Amino acid sequence: MKIFKFGGASVKDAEGVKNLVTVLEKTGESDLVVVVSAMGKTTNALETVVAAYFKDASEATAATGEVYNYHKKIMNNLFSNASHPVYQKVSAYFNDLSTFLKSNKSKNHAFVYDQVVSFGELVSTTIISAYLSEVNIKNNFLDVRECIITDANYRDANLDWDATQKQIAKVVAKKGITVTQGFLGAEKNNNFTVTLGREGSDYTAAIFAYCLNAESVTIWKDVPGVLNADPRHFGSTQLLHHISYREAIELAFYGASVIHPKTLQPLQRKEIPLFVKSFLNPLDAGTCVGKGVTLDPLVSCFILKKNLTLISLSSLDFSFMMEDNIGDVFKWLHTYKMKVELIQNSAISFSVCVDDKYNNLELLLSKLRATFKVKWNEGVTLYTVRHSKPSEIKALTHKRAVLLKQESRETVQLVVKE
Template identity: 75%
Template sequence: MKVFKFGGASVKDANGVKNMVSVLKTTGEKDLVVVVSAMGKMTNAFEAMVRDYFSDSKDYKASKSEIYQYHQTILKDLFPNESHPIFEKINALFADMGQFLEGNKSINHAFVYDQVVSYGELVSTTIVSTYLNEIGMDNTWLDVRTCIRTNDYYRDAKVDWQRTQARITETVQKKGITITQGFLGAEAENNFTTTLGREGSDYTAAIFAYCLNAESVTIWKDVPGVLNADPRYFNNTQLLKHISYREAIELAFYGASVIHPKTLQPLQRKEIPLFVKSFENPQNQGTCVGKGVTLDPMTSCFILKKNQVLISLSSLDFSFMMEDNFSDVFNLLHQYKMKVELIQNSAISFSVCVDNKYNNLEALLTKLREKFKVTCYYGVTLYTIRHSKPVEIKSLTEEKEVLLKQESAETVQVVVNE
């Protein structure tokens, strides 16, 4: 058995779904788990609807209508007969979501987010599965929430591997094609929907591969494979033909967007190779992540993160920054759900670059100012370069204000004001 994952770009419209069919036919695989994301940019659209919902804006119903119409357009292109049962199925899913929003009493944004945004994957996989069956490509639709069990840390849930292994083993058919959702799980106590973090569909594919002892995982994307830099921000990018597990984990840890940070560890444990290929050119080589050489070709790799926040702390009483200070800071970073990207400390100061993912920054700064002198730089850019050359660092930081630089044997990180 193999595991395929198709992201939103691959199923953004009816032609995308038809191309997905072409990829499946080109590969000729018969025993597959196919993990599918929400269509196009629908996760962003669902997120915007949740924001409208919490701002007491009537716009959330308008947002819901736009999302509904987007999917209706795809449905009508794929199923010309509008009396097809798929229309009723999709209407029922949107009705369920509407009932939740109308009856919801929770003010927990993360909880509501997971219950609502999950419909992106539920709708997309229902459409894809039905279309495949319609054209004679028999498959089974699987609600991933019956398999992947998690804790209740909404928006970034942790997998309960023991329960998940048991559920996948007893539920997933070993023969034929199974269509299921990426990104989603369910917490064990109340069965509420959870999500595994943005880009968590890659992680979903790895979870299934690990639990099923799959032969391989292939992530189908709109790029030729893993590149050494994001072509939106860097010129002359190179395709990496092979990456070792360790190197790929390092790149993912630092934020390489093509692979989810949690995806690689379960695959490495069972030495399951991960392929990243283009759904536009499925016969091309792409990238293989597995055992072997660190990088092929050996070249510098660049990772860029925009809109970060650099916080610099020093004690109010001129004392040294010691372990008890660090403990206080880390507890607060955890409490306010800050994603830490870089840490640097000296005898009298402590600096941390964070991603304000949950918009808790101002509350965090208020608490920090009770004990520390705080300097904050908003909207900074973090560059991470693996296997860099001095000339590359110089070129990257030219005419920019360097706020912080940290260097190890293989990695250089620089925080700059653009």
């Protein structure tokens, strides 16, 4: 058994769905769980429905109609018969969504979000399963909520591994192709739909791999594999043929769009390799994340984060920055929802580079000024380089003002003002 995961970009239109069939045909795998995300930008569109629902019910209805029309266009390009049963199935989902929006009494945003956004994956897999059958690829459609069992932490649910393993063993066919949804689960007490948080579809693939003792997981993307830098920001990039589990987790921690650590952890426990491959060139080797050599080739890996804020604190009376002071700082960073990217401290100073995602900087600075002398720089860039060479660091700092530098055995981090 192998696990294939297709993201939204790979099935954003009818041609993408047809290409999914090409991938299955070219790879020749017969025993598969195929995990699929919502099509294209459907999740974003359904987030618009949620926002409209809490603002104006009529706007939510209009936004829902746009999502339906997007999927109907894809179906029209896939199925020649307008009376194909898939149209009725998809319409039924949108009727269920409309019924929920009219009858729901809950004001819990996270709960409503999960009930609404989940329709993206349910509709995409319904269309794809039907199309596979249309082109004579036999498959089983599985509602993933039958087997991914979680708590009620909506938008970032925690898995009940024991219950999930039992259900997967019970409902997933050991032979043939099963088509199911990523990102979704069901909370065990009331059976409401939940979502699994960031990179939830990749995580779903890892869950199935772990529970089925799969041979491998392959994530199909619109890139040849994992690159050592983002080509949008760096002129020369290299494909990484192999990355160890540990190195992949390190890269993800620093912000590289590799694979989220929660996806890697269950795979690492059973040493199940994960492949990142191009859905346009499915026979290319891509990148393997697994046991063994740290990096192949052993090249520097560059990670860039823009529009951050560097805050530098020092004590008002030149006393030491001790655990109680730093503890207060972290408490306030949490209170004001600052994502910490880098910290550095000395005897009488403490610096932290943060991502002010929720525009709470002024509130935080006001709080800090009561206790510390505060300096800050907005709009800074953080470069993180793994396995760097001195010449590369020199090139990065050329004509840039370096506000902070931090270096360990394998990692150099630079906060610069461009």
